[in-house]
Amino acid sequence: MNDMSQQTQLFTTKLGITYAEFFDGIRPAIQRVSVTVEGSGPDAVLELKQADTDETLRWHAVDLRLVPDQARDDDFIFANGDDNPARLIIRDYDALKEIFTAIPHVRAVRGHSSFPRLMAMMGGAMIAFAAILFGLIPFMADRGAEMIPPTAEAQMGASVFEQIYPAMGAYECTDPAGQAALDRMEARLTRDLDLPYPITARVVTEPSINATALPGGHVTFHLGLIEVAESPEEVAAVFAHEIGHVAHPDGTRAVLRSMGSFGVIGLVYGDFLGASAMAAVSQQLLNSSYSRAAEERADAYAQDLLVASGISPAALTVFFERLQNSGDVAELGIFQHFSTHPELADRIAASAAAVGPAVAGPPILTAEEWAALQNICQENATPTASTQPGFTPSAAPSKG
Amino acid sequence: MSVLNTEFEGSRGDLFQLAMKTGFLTVLTLGFYRFWQTTRFRRWYWSSVRPGGTPFEYTGTGQEKFIGFLAAVILLALFLAFFNAAVMFVAIRSSDGSLDVLSSGVALTPIALVPILFAARYRARRYILARTRWRGIRFGMSSGAWGYAWRACLWTALGFLSLGLLWPIRTFRLEKYLTDHTWFGDARFTQFGRAGQLYGPFLPFLVTLWGSIAMMIYGVAYGDFQQVGTSATGAPMYQPTGVTWPFLAIYPATLFLFLFGVYYRVASFRVMAAMKILGDGVEFDIHPRTRTLVWINILGSILTFIATGVVAGIVIGVALGLAGLLDVFGSDAALAPANIGVGIALFGFAAITVYVFHHVFRQIFITFPMVRHVVSTLEVHEPSLLANVRQRDRDGMNDAGGFAEALGAGAAF
Numbered sequence: 001m002n003d004m005s006q007q008t009q010l011f012t013t014k015l016g017i018t019y020a021e022f023f024d025g026i027r028p029a030i031q032r033v034s035v036t037v038e039g040s041g042p043d044a045v046l047e048l049k050q051a052d053t054d055e056t057l058r059w060h061a062v063d064l065r066l067v068p069d070q071a072r073d074d075d076f077i078f079a080n081g082d083d084n085p086a087r088l089i090i091r092d093y094d095a096l097k098e099i100f101t102a103i104p105h106v107r108a109v110r111g112h113s114s115f116p117r118l119m120a121m122m123g124g125a126m127i128a129f130a131a132i133l134f135g136l137i138p139f140m141a142d143r144g145a146e147m148i149p150p151t152a153e154a155q156m157g158a159s160v161f162e163q164i165y166p167a168m169g170a171y172e173c174t175d176p177a178g179q180a181a182l183d184r185m186e187a188r189l190t191r192d193l194d195l196p197y198p199i200t201a202r203v204v205t206e207p208s209i210n211a212t213a214l215p216g217g218h219v220t221f222h223l224g225l226i227e228v229a230e231s232p233e234e235v236a237a238v239f240a241h242e243i244g245h246v247a248h249p250d251g252t253r254a255v256l257r258s259m260g261s262f263g264v265i266g267l268v269y270g271d272f273l274g275a276s277a278m279a280a281v282s283q284q285l286l287n288s289s290y291s292r293a294a295e296e297r298a299d300a301y302a303q304d305l306l307v308a309s310g311i312s313p314a315a316l317t318v319f320f321e322r323l324q325n326s327g328d329v330a331e332l333g334i335f336q337h338f339s340t341h342p343e344l345a346d347r348i349a350a351s352a353a354a355v356g357p358a359v360a361g362p363p364i365l366t367a368e369e370w371a372a373l374q375n376i377c378q379e380n381a382t383p384t385a386s387t388q389p390g391f392t393p394s395a396a397p398s399k400g
Numbered sequence: 401m402s403v404l405n406t407e408f409e410g411s412r413g414d415l416f417q418l419a420m421k422t423g424f425l426t427v428l429t430l431g432f433y434r435f436w437q438t439t440r441f442r443r444w445y446w447s448s449v450r451p452g453g454t455p456f457e458y459t460g461t462g463q464e465k466f467i468g469f470l471a472a473v474i475l476l477a478l479f480l481a482f483f484n485a486a487v488m489f490v491a492i493r494s495s496d497g498s499l500d501v502l503s504s505g506v507a508l509t510p511i512a513l514v515p516i517l518f519a520a521r522y523r524a525r526r527y528i529l530a531r532t533r534w535r536g537i538r539f540g541m542s543s544g545a546w547g548y549a550w551r552a553c554l555w556t557a558l559g560f561l562s563l564g565l566l567w568p569i570r571t572f573r574l575e576k577y578l579t580d581h582t583w584f585g586d587a588r589f590t591q592f593g594r595a596g597q598l599y600g601p602f603l604p605f606l607v608t609l610w611g612s613i614a615m616m617i618y619g620v621a622y623g624d625f626q627q628v629g630t631s632a633t634g635a636p637m638y639q640p641t642g643v644t645w646p647f648l649a650i651y652p653a654t655l656f657l658f659l660f661g662v663y664y665r666v667a668s669f670r671v672m673a674a675m676k677i678l679g680d681g682v683e684f685d686i687h688p689r690t691r692t693l694v695w696i697n698i699l700g701s702i703l704t705f706i707a708t709g710v711v712a713g714i715v716i717g718v719a720l721g722l723a724g725l726l727d728v729f730g731s732d733a734a735l736a737p738a739n740i741g742v743g744i745a746l747f748g749f750a751a752i753t754v755y756v757f758h759h760v761f762r763q764i765f766i767t768f769p770m771v772r773h774v775v776s777t778l779e780v781h782e783p784s785l786l787a788n789v790r791q792r793d794r795d796g797m798n799d800a801g802g803f804a805e806a807l808g809a810g811a812a813f
Contacts (some may be wrong), residue, residue: 021454023536028585028786030454030535067457069418069440071410071448077457085791087457087536111461118463125470132477140485148492260484263509267473267480267806269431 018095022048025085033057033088035095040102046078048088059088061103068108079109129268133261141256145249150196150216153252157200157216160255165220170206173223178203178376181369182221185236188364189243189309199246201239203376209323211238213245215252223377228323232365232373233315237306241316244301250294310361404780408772409455410448415768418444419760427749427756435469435805436462441763441813446532449775452783460531460800468527468800476516476806483512513807518552519545520803522578529582530795537585538792544581551577564609568598568668575672585789587679591672601667605660612653619646659694666690679789683781688774696773700766704758707765711757719750767813 022033032051037044044061059080067077067087075091090096100106148156165171173179186201197217206222213219219242221235229235245251299316306313365373422437439462446458487508526541533539555570572595579591623646625638666688673686723746 023454025536026791028535028537028789067443067447069443069447070455071414071444072455073414077447077455085533085536085538089454109459111459111464113461113463118466121467121470125474128474129477132474132481136478136481137485140481140488144485144488144492147489152492256488259488260481262484263480263513264477266808267476269808 018090018092018098019051020048020092020095021089022050023085023087023089025087035088035090035099037098037102044102046088046099061106064103064106065109066106078106082109082111133264137260137264138253138257141253141260144256144260145252148252148256153249154197154200154216154218156255157214157218157251160214160251161202161218161220165204165206168206170204170222173203173205173377173379175372175376175379177369177372178374181232181365181373182376184369185232185239185364185373189236189240189305192308193243193247193305195243195247196249199243203373205377211242213242213251215249215255217246218251219243219246226374226376229319230322231315232363232370233311234319235373236309236311236364237302237313237316237319240302240305240309240311241298243305244298245294247301248294248297250291250298253294254291309364311364402781402783404452404783406449406451406775406778406780407453408448408776409450410444410768410772412764412768415444416760416764419763423756423760427753431752432466433462435465438462438813439465442528445771445813449771451534451778451780454535457533458528458531459533460527464798465800465802465805468798468802469805470802472520472799472802472806476803479516480509484509515546515549515553516803517807517809519549520807521809522548523797523799524801524804524809525578526795527797527799527801530797534584535786536791537789538794540583540792540795541578542581542583544577548574548577563613564602564606567606568602569595571595571668572598572672575668579672579676583792584678585792587682587786587789590677591675592677593672593675597671597675598664598668601664601671605657605664608653608656608660612650612657615646615649615653619643623647662694663690666693678786680785681782682785685777685779685781686774687777692773693770696769697766700762700769703765704761707761708754708758712754715750715753715757719746722746763813 018035020033020035022031023029024031033048034051036047036049038047039045042061046059046061046064048057048059050056059078063081065079065082067079070077074093075089076096078088078090080086080088090099182201182203186199190199195217199217199219201219201221203221203223203226207224208222209224209228210222211220211225219239221238225238226235229238302316303313306315418440422433422440425433426437439458439460442458442460446456449456522541522545526543526545529539529541552574555566555573559567559570572591572593576591579589582589622643624641624643626641627636628639667690670687673684676684678684723743726742
């Protein structure tokens with residue numbers, strides 16, 4: 001900076017005047033203006049005098065705005081109100097000091113923002129999104145479940161079975177006596193039922209305590225559940241619950257719902273088609289929230305079915321309490337619902353007590369049949385070369 | 401002939417502060433602040449870019465961006481729900497209901513989203529330009545998102561089907577469509593030139609691609625495959641003998657494909673920028689170097705990886721420490737629902753924190769140096785011809801880029 005401009009600057013500062021770049025918001029031309037501050041506080045006025053035309057603009061302190069988040073902190077960009085595109089760029093330190101001494105609080109430019117409106121939009125969007133997830137998609141899946149022909153449902157169940165169990169390393173148990181016992185249990189429970197398709201009951205070599213009702217009447221018990229049960233009535237209680245899913249058809253609905261909600265959750269995370277872990281976790285939560293109502297329905301169904309079949313529904317409660325006390329994790333749908341609704345066990349116990357011994361028909365399985373069911377997977381036990389040379393764990397499961 | 405050179409005035413330290421501050425707010429609000437964060441990043445970057453010493457200004461707001469996103473999520477969720485249901489019903493009607501048919505039906509969903517994705521990117525670009533000003537004058541784009549979407553689908557398909565032969569035509573046509581719809585005030589940009597000019601920069605990529613394909617065909621045709629066993633699922637496994645070099649040469653070929661691909665992107669950008677004219681004859685020149693950009697990416701990725709690793713270590717340590725303090729993994733009531741809840745909350749919070757820091761480091765080590773390099777090579781020729789330009793009206797653009805955001809196609813900032 002040479003002496004001349006230093007002198008000029010000194011001179012202008014003393015008078016409270018500086019030259020600045022001005023853009024009128026109409027043309028992209030740089031206009032030179034001289035800036036004077038008049039007064040101070042809220043009544044202060046910035047006077048912009050155009051060098052070429054001698055025209056004067058007056059910007060009032062109340063309308064004065066600063067453009068925020070600037071990359072440089074040695075020049076400031078001022079605006080006149082939130083909507084006016086005109087801009088004033090001041091780079092001179094002393095002039096800035098002058099302005100900020102006279103007008104200490106200059107607000108940042110901001111758009112038309114309103115917190116209540118934001119909250120209202122957010123609430124509205126959440127309601128709409130929930131309506132789509134929990135209203136529209138289940139509704140359409142239910143219509144789909146009604147339309148789908150029973151044979152197609154059975155076919156779908158078979159292909160889901162072959163997709164999930166071999167992937168878990170679990171295979172169908174094929175002991176004929178055990179299967180016969182399971183079929184007998186099925187016959188007793190479904191005696192008076194009018195299901196759209198026959199139940200296909202199977203046990204698989206999976207150690208977890210669980211059972212599933214896949215589409216089309218494919219009821220599958222995990223071996224862990226058969227082994228941990230202490231009486232055939234306990235298995236029958238779970239069976240009745242799964243038949244409840246079949247009657248409704250919850251399996252088909254679940255498959256169609258997860259297809260119907262494909263990609264929807266991912267939108268919230270802004271992740272293309274929900275490939276992220278967050279979206280996957282949320283999808284899981286969504287699926288379980290879909291199933292909660294189904295579990296409640298299946299429990300009510302099981303209770304009635306057990307009573308109708310001459311089995312005390314108390315078996316359900318007994319089984320649940322024993323698993324809970326032993327510390328086994330109850331991942332079973334039926335018990336998930338139990339653990340969140342402890343009063344349910346009391347209700348079932350109460351209804352069992354009320355019906356009393358009147359329900360008790362003949363035992364559901366004989367001792368021999370029960371033993372056979374518990375050993376249904378013995379042929380699938382870890383093979384040794386001498387007993388089962390031809391056993392191949394990778395063979396596709398087939399109907400035994 | 402007068403020229404306006406472009407300065408990039410932002411400093412990395414300031415950006416780091418801004419990124420950390422907005423990053424923490426994003427964590428604390430479980431991600432909701434990200435719309436305001438993006439807006440503040442844009443304001444900062446725009447203000448650092450100064451052709452002829454005058455900064456750009458970004459005038460978008462976080463609130464409009466958030467509301468636009470909410471609206472886009474609802475509309476897209478409705479579209480997906482109805483599309484999935486339609487596919488489901490058709491699959492049920494026309495098949496035996498086997499799962500394979502149903503799942504391949506659902507696989508149509510991503511394909512159905514492709515045109516929407518292109519349209520969303522057009523609208524996101526239109527929104528950004530509508531909120532960009534230079535010398536007080538607004539940029540803008542005229543409507544044409546669906547016109548862009550079908551052209552992009554058509555040319556992308558042709559580009560793939562021709563094994564890349566038509567790709568430069570795709571690049572040129574789409575860039576011309578975008579440029580010819582872009583305005584500064586009441587002055588329109590025009591893309592001149594021909595697609596043929598892009599074949600030069602594309603040649604290295606095309607030759608490498610076709611060479612690799614021919615090499616693989618030769619390898620498969622003349623190789624001698626011998627079965628060396630079966631995999632766990634029972635499928636036979638083969639080992640090539642005889643002609644094996646194509647299967648080794650494919651590794652360096654892939655690296656060259658990547659490098660030549662980047663070169664093409666940078667070079668085609670350079671060529672097309674030099675053939676754009678604004679209004680009465682304002683011309684541009686921009687000459688980023690492929691080598692510099694590749695180095696920024698390699699070095700930046702390494703630095704981001706290291707920095708994120710350090711932060712992840714600290715965050716996971718803190719989370720585990722807190723879990724220990726709160727006795728989440730307590731011996732007896734090991735998996736009580738309350739403890740599971742606390743555990744999930746801690747894990748989720750740790751994951752979001754690491755994600756946000758990753759984002760911050762990418763800004764600092766990759767996005768910032770890339771933007772700085774590219775924009776500081778921008779020259780505006782004959783700026784005096786801007787004198788006739790006049791302001792344009794404000795463009796509402798209420799979706800505010802929300803569709804691109806919901807589809808995960810948002811930009812780095």
